[in-house]
Amino acid sequence: MNQPKDKTYSELAHDAIGNEELHAAIRMIQDRIGKSAQALWRDEITPEHRRLAKEARMRTLDNLDEVLAALAEKIRARGGHVHFAATAEDARHYCLEVARKHNIKRVVKGKSMTSAEIGVDPLLESEGIEVVETDLGEYIIQLAGDTPSHIIAPCIHMNKRQIGKLFQEKLGIPYSEDPPTLTRAARKALREKLLTADMGLSGCNIACAETGHVCLVSNEGNIRMATTMPKVHIALMGMERVTATLAEHDMLLRLLTRGAAAQKVSTYVSFLGGPRQPGETDGPEEFHLVIIDNGRMKMLADPRFREVLSCIRCGGCLNICPVYGRIGGHAYNGPYPGPIGAVVMPLLQGVNEHADLCRGESLCGACKDICPVNNDLPRMLSELRHMLAYGDENWEVAPVDKTEARAFKAWSAAMSCRTAYNLLVKAGRLVQAPFVKNGALSKGVGPLTKWTATRDFPPIARKTFAERWKTDHAKRLNETDNE
Amino acid sequence: MNNEQYFLKRIRKALGRKNAPDAGTLFSSRPQDQLEGLLSRADRNRAERLELLALLQQAAGPLNLTLHLAEDITEAAQGIADLARVSDTEWGGDKHVLMHDDALLHALDLPGLLAHDHITVDVARFNPGEDELSGKQRLRDIAEKAYIGVTGADWCAADCAAIALLSGPGHGRAVSLVPSIHIAVLPLDRLVADLPEGYALLENHKELPASFTFISGPSKTADIEAELVHGAHGPREMHLFVITG
Numbered sequence: 176m177n178q179p180k181d182k183t184y185s186e187l188a189h190d191a192i193g194n195e196e197l198h199a200a201i202r203m204i205q206d207r208i209g210k211s212a213q214a215l216w217r218d219e220i221t222p223e224h225r226r227l228a229k230e231a232r233m234r235t236l237d238n239l240d241e242v243l244a245a246l247a248e249k250i251r252a253r254g255g256h257v258h259f260a261a262t263a264e265d266a267r268h269y270c271l272e273v274a275r276k277h278n279i280k281r282v283v284k285g286k287s288m289t290s291a292e293i294g295v296d297p298l299l300e301s302e303g304i305e306v307v308e309t310d311l312g313e314y315i316i317q318l319a320g321d322t323p324s325h326i327i328a329p330c331i332h333m334n335k336r337q338i339g340k341l342f343q344e345k346l347g348i349p350y351s352e353d354p355p356t357l358t359r360a361a362r363k364a365l366r367e368k369l370l371t372a373d374m375g376l377s378g379c380n381i382a383c384a385e386t387g388h389v390c391l392v393s394n395e396g397n398i399r400m401a402t403t404m405p406k407v408h409i410a411l412m413g414m415e416r417v418t419a420t421l422a423e424h425d426m427l428l429r430l431l432t433r434g435a436a437a438q439k440v441s442t443y444v445s446f447l448g449g450p451r452q453p454g455e456t457d458g459p460e461e462f463h464l465v466i467i468d469n470g471r472m473k474m475l476a477d478p479r480f481r482e483v484l485s486c487i488r489c490g491g492c493l494n495i496c497p498v499y500g501r502i503g504g505h506a507y508n509g510p511y512p513g514p515i516g517a518v519v520m521p522l523l524q525g526v527n528e529h530a531d532l533c534r535g536e537s538l539c540g541a542c543k544d545i546c547p548v549n550n551d552l553p554r555m556l557s558e559l560r561h562m563l564a565y566g567d568e569n570w571e572v573a574p575v576d577k578t579e580a581r582a583f584k585a586w587s588a589a590m591s592c593r594t595a596y597n598l599l600v601k602a603g604r605l606v607q608a609p610f611v612k613n614g615a616l617s618k619g620v621g622p623l624t625k626w627t628a629t630r631d632f633p634p635i636a637r638k639t640f641a642e643r644w645k646t647d648h649a650k651r652l653n654e655t656d657n658e
Numbered sequence: 659m660n661n662e663q664y665f666l667k668r669i670r671k672a673l674g675r676k677n678a679p680d681a682g683t684l685f686s687s688r689p690q691d692q693l694e695g696l697l698s699r700a701d702r703n704r705a706e707r708l709e710l711l712a713l714l715q716q717a718a719g720p721l722n723l724t725l726h727l728a729e730d731i732t733e734a735a736q737g738i739a740d741l742a743r744v745s746d747t748e749w750g751g752d753k754h755v756l757m758h759d760d761a762l763l764h765a766l767d768l769p770g771l772l773a774h775d776h777i778t779v780d781v782a783r784f785n786p787g788e789d790e791l792s793g794k795q796r797l798r799d800i801a802e803k804a805y806i807g808v809t810g811a812d813w814c815a816a817d818c819a820a821i822a823l824l825s826g827p828g829h830g831r832a833v834s835l836v837p838s839i840h841i842a843v844l845p846l847d848r849l850v851a852d853l854p855e856g857y858a859l860l861e862n863h864k865e866l867p868a869s870f871t872f873i874s875g876p877s878k879t880a881d882i883e884a885e886l887v888h889g890a891h892g893p894r895e896m897h898l899f900v901i902t903g
Contacts, residue, residue, distance in 0.1 A: 422861065
């Protein structure tokens, strides 16, 4: 994993909460794309379309063995290679082997989060191979030695002054903060890389099994370049990113481009299903598809989380999430940020390791509403919280805080016994008295400090509702009787 | 057991069944009459296609896709030749045009029209008896210095202005990708309403090629402060000539 591990979710989130420039940048994307996507779901795409798309996704997952076998067979029939990788290590070493076999010196990448997930770049680089990101945002991130913070706008957290300085330093061009000038400079620098690389490495948006193609969308054209010009192309695909039929592909592509960027279709949609065929004048001489498990099998096996594999990674949930809007992508500590990341990262890399992610989300439900395939992310976030509270053997989750579990158990006992509850309320009032200022508990002690560090705790009322009911209601009844 | 069989076996285990499913309906999830409906919808008369053209014009504008209407092939050829004359090369050097090997494009007679303008027109196909790998390198060198690439279009979806290009011998991918300007020529009868109709045409295609692409406008990016800029890595200009006659 090439993510910084030295800061925790809370620390990174805390940093971002004070960063108004970041908030403004994300707000721009959320206002523009998030709100447009919402409007498209209302005006252009029927609820029926989304329901059928989800159905198709779940049907594919229920028959994933058959669908992947069909995809592999079609691609092999055209002379392509298909490798099934159980782990990240397996997948990245396969890429390295292919690179070694062809004595590859330079790899150009089309934007791929899976490549970050399996950590292939550092491995290739350790063998002296130059790895160049070619998506403009990813390229900027790579030059800056940073990590992406948004699925489709990787350098959303950087402004044009920072990018201008970066290009001045790394590309040797005069300082400019004019996006067209900066883009032209990158176009020139990257064209040279794209046309001289001997291997292209891409992800896969949605493959189609029936026809035997991986499918990649882009607006820049870098993915077409990286998959057409070098002599070898490797496509990395999470095992769930496939449809059975072309008709389903149509349905999902229209959701993907709208969810991602409120576009009817992206500028380029490439279907690639093998190496250059006899008589064709261009295209790679070798084509490899790497189908990756790396933890997805466990999600498939668990009825609580199978649904999340129907995600088409449009990033729509990032463009609506109020939490992402405040803490940005880096806080999520991994290649998949936002609400989808908060579900997927713990499942891929360990629920305890990423325990904060599901607890940081607000469960407001916006991600569920905007999800083109109606994924119930809030439900799955709650499932993760449940695992953390009670532990889960299958996922090797240890209960995080036994004190909390005990406290709730005691609370539950107290709640179900009137006398105990009344006593507790009375005792609580006495204990809290010295701490209550201006009607709120702002500075707690003991385990309560964690809560009151960021918000007030409501004190026990001077008179509870039940007590008021007893006295006030009786009084009112008396008055009515007297009338 | 090879690595694929082992992988698929683990999927079956995850799904809680021992054998491959009965996948009878898996690859025919679309009802047959739906496909036929889309295909017959896509089969329009001239008046209906002219209506689609108006839709295409609306869609092309915001995408910065320049639309040219030409009565016939001669008018289209004149338009393309004029464009070639006034456009500058992006990377310096002489003016080279590279085009697909396609009957429709040969009918434009671009080499004849541009013969006196010092503009070379090459066709992206192998010479008779040429070794494929050296021919590939030769055509790649031409594509890299070409400032204009000319292609046809298998179909165009009016509502999103996306053309489909099916690759194959003489229909290389680099022509619509490496030159700075991409010009596509579309006879009106290949205009369909939307992507579902286009997909239906693909579905109806006997054997789809190893690669095909949808293109809707010039290359673009909004990665720097969400400001839209054209010409990221692909062509910075795209022109679509629709032959309406």
